[in-house]
Amino acid sequence: MARYLRLLLLQLRMSIALGAQYRWDFLTQGALSVVWTVLGLVPLYVALHSRPAVAGWTYEQALVVVGWFTMLKGVLDGAVNPSLVLVVEHIRQGTLDFVLMKPADAQFLVSTARFEPWRAIDLFAGVAILVWAFRLIGTAPDLSDIAVSTLLLVVAVAVLYSLWIVVVAAAFWVVRLDNLSYLMSSLFDFGRWPVSIFKGAVRLFFTFVVPIALMTTYPAEALLGRLAPASAWLGVAGALVFALVGRFVFTQAIGRYTSASS
Amino acid sequence: MKALSAYPTLLRVGFAGAVAYRTEMLVWMLTMTMPFVSLALWSAVAADVPVGRFDQKSFVAYFLATIVVRQLSGSWVVWELIQEIKSGALSSRLLKPIHPLVVYSAGNIAAIPLRVLFAAPLAFVALASGGAQLPHEPHVVAAFLLSLFGAWVITFFVMVIVGTLSFFIESSMSIFEIWLAFFMLLSGYLVPLELFPSWVRAVADVLPFRYTLGFPVEVLIGMSDDAAIARGLAIQLAYGGGSAVVALVLWRAGIRRFGAFGG
Numbered sequence: 001m002a003r004y005l006r007l008l009l010l011q012l013r014m015s016i017a018l019g020a021q022y023r024w025d026f027l028t029q030g031a032l033s034v035v036w037t038v039l040g041l042v043p044l045y046v047a048l049h050s051r052p053a054v055a056g057w058t059y060e061q062a063l064v065v066v067g068w069f070t071m072l073k074g075v076l077d078g079a080v081n082p083s084l085v086l087v088v089e090h091i092r093q094g095t096l097d098f099v100l101m102k103p104a105d106a107q108f109l110v111s112t113a114r115f116e117p118w119r120a121i122d123l124f125a126g127v128a129i130l131v132w133a134f135r136l137i138g139t140a141p142d143l144s145d146i147a148v149s150t151l152l153l154v155v156a157v158a159v160l161y162s163l164w165i166v167v168v169a170a171a172f173w174v175v176r177l178d179n180l181s182y183l184m185s186s187l188f189d190f191g192r193w194p195v196s197i198f199k200g201a202v203r204l205f206f207t208f209v210v211p212i213a214l215m216t217t218y219p220a221e222a223l224l225g226r227l228a229p230a231s232a233w234l235g236v237a238g239a240l241v242f243a244l245v246g247r248f249v250f251t252q253a254i255g256r257y258t259s260a261s262s
Numbered sequence: 263m264k265a266l267s268a269y270p271t272l273l274r275v276g277f278a279g280a281v282a283y284r285t286e287m288l289v290w291m292l293t294m295t296m297p298f299v300s301l302a303l304w305s306a307v308a309a310d311v312p313v314g315r316f317d318q319k320s321f322v323a324y325f326l327a328t329i330v331v332r333q334l335s336g337s338w339v340v341w342e343l344i345q346e347i348k349s350g351a352l353s354s355r356l357l358k359p360i361h362p363l364v365v366y367s368a369g370n371i372a373a374i375p376l377r378v379l380f381a382a383p384l385a386f387v388a389l390a391s392g393g394a395q396l397p398h399e400p401h402v403v404a405a406f407l408l409s410l411f412g413a414w415v416i417t418f419f420v421m422v423i424v425g426t427l428s429f430f431i432e433s434s435m436s437i438f439e440i441w442l443a444f445f446m447l448l449s450g451y452l453v454p455l456e457l458f459p460s461w462v463r464a465v466a467d468v469l470p471f472r473y474t475l476g477f478p479v480e481v482l483i484g485m486s487d488d489a490a491i492a493r494g495l496a497i498q499l500a501y502g503g504g505s506a507v508v509a510l511v512l513w514r515a516g517i518r519r520f521g522a523f524g525g
Contacts, residue, residue: 025433028433028436032436032439032440032443036443039443039446039447039452042447042452042453043303043452043453044303046457046458047303047453048307051307054307055306055309179286179289179290179293180289182290182293183289183292185293186293186294186296187295189295189296189299190295190298190299190302192299193299193303193306197302197303202302
């Protein structure tokens, strides 16, 4: 365990060193991600501001969801997607063999291969939106609510990661899809709004199949103090199931990997 | 003239390429989820009371039409150009006795038949939703096709402008991202422009973004009268011509510098 922690820190340090080489990029990318975050707020403002609650959410409450969305987007773009792009590249070029030969767990190595440190800005932006939203609402969240929503943040990251590892596994079968990461990001965009604005089958899809509701709406509801405890436990259980499925699919896929050359 | 006679062949090559990478293309098209994200929000807002002259049905028509227009007027030349300038692959294109921009444009246009296949069902749903008055007078249909072409011309040449900037600077991709951010906001892609406060609308009317998406969409779902259509087409012509001239000038200057790399 300690060994893997050391390994993680090492991989992280390498990514930071790599990122620090391109300081200008660091600045522009950081500035751009702030621009995108602000941009994402515009439709919400136009649609919900100074209007009665829509689907059970006022503008201020929906802002809490956007805050969570922004933080998770930072995790997705900073810690999950960069490695995905790298793995697909490895599979295509046949260089994944070198990763598999190393004396550590393949899934671990593959998942921590690259981070984009400047995405941390999204985390700060997300927290800023949360603070702002609660200032508009006029109350501070309870400590217990903060604790539950932090737990759900861990759950959300676990689910996000498990979905991602399944996508990586898909790349073992259909090598040509180097735009899979874009597909994933664009699916994740649906997490911007509270899940209750979706109806019928779409809402079921986003609650159980690609549980975006679990990732952004549940933590927001927890922070607002209106999430049923049963839903929180359901979320934890769901995350466990997703993690196990992810691990299983990945080991199956790696067993079928035949490299690029032959 | 040589370029003109080679164009049909270039289109055939481009079409074959599009067919060969059809799965990739389909995935690219599927990534265009943002209109659905917007649609979900707006139809929830309009569930009880209509917003302006938009009710739930007209939001469905509007956002499906944005997908149709974006599919049919899209271009990806900026990614191609930046990548080829940085990797030096542009050299081999420069050796050919035909202007690279002509080849790029043929590649983009040739993909449209496949994109129509994808856009057709959406257009059908938009039609069936009952929220749109699709044009049936011949002159409006013609105007829509023209506006679609105008949108493509502006998009293509703006992408070429940004792409050629990478002859001169490193971070041209970031510049394109800034363009994209303004596009999302001021073209009617995220929010129909009508729903913005009037001063935002006035700004959007003058800037090019609306004419790459919002204007054809409005023509398609019957939100524009004849005068507005004529005015829009004229502005499209101005922006299209202007961006083409700037693109060609920048291209010439850039090519001279590119030679300096030694290719």
